[in-house]
Amino acid sequence: MDQVRPAAPQLQGVEPYDPKYIPADVMISANENPSDVPLEIRREIEHAVRKVKLNRYPDPLANDLRDMIAEANGLDRDQVLVGNGGDELLFDMALAWGGPGRKFLNVPPTFSVYAYNARILNTEVVEVPRRDDYSIDVDAVCDRLAQGDIDYAIFCSPNNPTGNLLTGAEIDRILKASDALVMVDEAYFEFSRSTVRPSLTRHENLIILRTFSKAFSLAGVRMGYLLGSERVLREFKKVRLPYSVDAVSQAVARVVYANRAQFETGIEQIIEQRARVIDGLGALQGVKVFPSSANYVLFRLPADIDAAQVWQRLLDAGVLVRDFSRTPSLENCLRVSIGSPEENTRFLTTLKGILT
Numbered sequence: 001m002d003q004v005r006p007a008a009p010q011l012q013g014v015e016p017y018d019p020k021y022i023p024a025d026v027m028i029s030a031n032e033n034p035s036d037v038p039l040e041i042r043r044e045i046e047h048a049v050r051k052v053k054l055n056r057y058p059d060p061l062a063n064d065l066r067d068m069i070a071e072a073n074g075l076d077r078d079q080v081l082v083g084n085g086g087d088e089l090l091f092d093m094a095l096a097w098g099g100p101g102r103k104f105l106n107v108p109p110t111f112s113v114y115a116y117n118a119r120i121l122n123t124e125v126v127e128v129p130r131r132d133d134y135s136i137d138v139d140a141v142c143d144r145l146a147q148g149d150i151d152y153a154i155f156c157s158p159n160n161p162t163g164n165l166l167t168g169a170e171i172d173r174i175l176k177a178s179d180a181l182v183m184v185d186e187a188y189f190e191f192s193r194s195t196v197r198p199s200l201t202r203h204e205n206l207i208i209l210r211t212f213s214k215a216f217s218l219a220g221v222r223m224g225y226l227l228g229s230e231r232v233l234r235e236f237k238k239v240r241l242p243y244s245v246d247a248v249s250q251a252v253a254r255v256v257y258a259n260r261a262q263f264e265t266g267i268e269q270i271i272e273q274r275a276r277v278i279d280g281l282g283a284l285q286g287v288k289v290f291p292s293s294a295n296y297v298l299f300r301l302p303a304d305i306d307a308a309q310v311w312q313r314l315l316d317a318g319v320l321v322r323d324f325s326r327t328p329s330l331e332n333c334l335r336v337s338i339g340s341p342e343e344n345t346r347f348l349t350t351l352k353g354i355l356t
Contacts, residue, residue: 010122017116025318026346028337031160031188031296033217035266035340041259048251058247061237065250068257069225073197078230081237082253084244086187086211086224090154091117093207095239097152097181098123105144105153107136109329111160111185126150129329134162134290138170145178156185158192161324161335163292171196175203181232183207187224190215190267191274192293197227204229214295215267216256223253270295274338280348281336284355296337298324301355307332310354317350 006012020029028034037045066080073080083089094117098104104118105126115125128140136155144150155174157166166184175182184196186208200206207228212218223245226233277297281289286302301307307325311334314321321337324330336347 008120008122010120014116014120017113020322022315022320024315024320026339026343027320028339028343028347029320029322029335030219031214031294031337032219033214033266033270033295034338034343035217037217037256038262041255041262044255044259045252048255049248052247052251054247056247057243058245058250060243062245062250062253065254065257066225068254069227072257073227075227076230078233079228081226081228081233081240082245082250083224083226083240084249085213085222086185086209087113087222088240088244089209089224089226089236090114090183090185092236092239093152093154093181093183094118094121094123096235102151103149105141105150105180107141107153107155109134109162109324109327110154110156114154114156123151130162134159134164134329136166136170138173141174142177145174145180148178150178150180152181152183154183154185156187157194157196158188158292158294160185160188160294161296161298161322161330161333162290163294163296163298164290165192165194165293166196167194168196168199171199171206172202175199175206179205181205181207183209185209187211188214188294191271191295194293200227204232207232212253212256216260216263217266218252218256221249221252223249269341270338273341273344276341277336277338277344277348280344281351284352287355296335298330298333298335300331300333303332305332305355307334310334310351313354314347314350317354319347319350321347 062082066077070077070080098121100122103124103126106115107128118125155166189195207226212223278289281287281299288300290298311323322335324333
């Protein structure tokens with residue numbers, strides 16, 4: 001045969017997820033930490049990696065790391081599950097709670113991978129749009145959940161790309177409205193100083209997703225984890241790939257988590273620089289800046305300025321930000337990750353030169 005049969009029908013018309021990886025002098029588009037892992041911690045990592053037996057399979061569940069995370073969060077090992085980045089755990093959720101005949105509740109605009117995963121697994125996506133200020137319409141969400149046919153929902157807090165938070169009171173209302181499994185994606189919670197962790201003890205249908213990629217400077221190492229009930233996480237174990245977290249990544253993550261307090265200074269600098277970037281954007285005529293509790297800021301350019309063209313001019317000047325200008329409800333918006341002080345200066349200076 002010189003042909004191949006078509007892929008699954010739900011993939012027709014689906015565009016592969018594109019993280020927009022484009023090399024640039026100033027890369028402030030992917031919400032990465034601008035600082036690499038400190039040198040002294042890298043030395044510990046090198047020592048730990050040298051002890052890894054590369055000819056042996058890793059601990060399938062990364063139990064040593066699970067124990068560390070569990071202890072830090074006042075949980076048992078069986079209430080923690082690690083994955084190959086948050087992305088694997090998001091996909092596992094769609095595998096375990098989605099599929100034909102099942103429904104996922106989405107609150108756009110938010111991280112596009114949530115709906116992407118649902119659609120490629122033949123899960124119906126039910127959308128409850130956010131308000132104009134990007135806050136969640138909790139009344140509308142609860143009303144929709146109360147219909148009883150939603151299988152799972154995901155709320156990002158702080159929300160990517162808008163930067164706003166879901167409060168503990170809001171998540172408690174949502175969790176009481178349904179038996180749907182509700183994930184709160186806290187990939188950026190270290191920058192917000194806010195978590196829904198207290199709700200975990202009250203609601204079995206809550207799970208929390210976190211990552212090493214942002215605050216802990218390990219975007220290149222792919223390590224995420226879930227906090228949840230033992231019964232819920234047992235279902236995740238049924239669909240996760242065997243040995244999905246390699247031995248080297250486990251060794252790196254153990255060292256970093258043991259030294260996580262050393263990242264606090266960098267986190268504080270990002271929070272301080274976030275305020276500086278918000279002030280700098282707000283000083284530009286006609287630019288609307290949205291409040292952010294994360295390590296990025298969303299802003300909308302004046303209607304008479306094409307944000308896509310501004311994005312290109314920034315890139316031509318060596319500054320890469322993220323273009324959301326053609327995303328529904330994010331028209332003419334760009335998102336900038338908080339970089340180093342020097343990178344933020346270059347971004348603000350370059351943008352001001354383009355707009356004035």
